[in-house]
Amino acid sequence: MTVAVVRFGGSNCDRDAVAALEHLGIDAELVWHADGLPSDPDGVVLPGGFSYGDYLRAGAIAARTPILDDVREAAADGVPVLGVCNGAQVGAESGLVPGAFTTNRSARFQCEHVHLRVERADTPWTAAYEEGDVIEVPIAHAEGRFVVDEARAERLREEDRVLFRYCEADGTVTDAADPNGSRDNVAGVVGDRDTVAVTMPHPERATLPDVGPTDGQGVLRAFA
Amino acid sequence: MTAYTATVTVSLKRGVLDPEAETTQRALERLGFELESLRSADRYEVDLDAESDAAAADRAEAMAERLLANPTIHDYEVTVEQRPAASESAETAEGHGQ
Incomplete structure (x- = not known):
């Protein structure tokens, strides 16, 4: 019994995820897709x-590999599933979560620290935080702009499915704090169940004390 | 069976921001071109054998639905046309090789 970190050809945060989970005392293993x-x-x-x-x-082909059928089945059984960055793109492409992540407003690859406001604290991914908390985690992506149509955006708000929004250091959600042009500053959402989530920012890169802030630990503690 | 080439054109829905196209437009303007706007699209040419035009179009459309387009951000268009039998061109290529 362990957390499966799914490796595709081209995955490069797979070992980081295992190291971060193990740092938190959570068993994790790499699984070839x-x-x-x-x-x-x-x-x-x-x-x-x-x-x-x-x-x-980004994520389109991995989303259609057979292991995603297993992942969808596990997700439907209530197993916690987290997609990070390319994993978030795979999650959106495979329908685990609504919307799409596409080319940044800047049309550039962006690698920087951002602030996120915790929009809900009643999910496994955010139970370690309080609603309204501001955490600092890195992003590293060229296709992180969250897109949904107006009707879907409205439903996301109604159903309260947004986990994190890009914000200023003081928690204010502004256009300027939105690094990639995501609709409504969305940085992370949950799927049909709260146990399925994706985030473009990297909680596993903000977990080991040796490499900087550790604000991302709370997200990974969902697996504890 | 008839040989077809199905062309699938995948473009962003109207209203979806296209930062790459905007960057391309600015580059064209820097070169002195006058233009109102610019849109980009991906085009896939799929060679396939099918019983009819409709069957070829159906299969290409299914490819767009399942993989080539993302319905959240894309529209797509499919056209099909018959293509000359592949064996003839293969023979020509072989002839050149000798």
């Missing part, structure tokens, strides 16, 4: 990277 998901995993991480070289669209 073609081997399928182990039975009864404690959780699933779709890690960051450039699966399939971002061919077609």
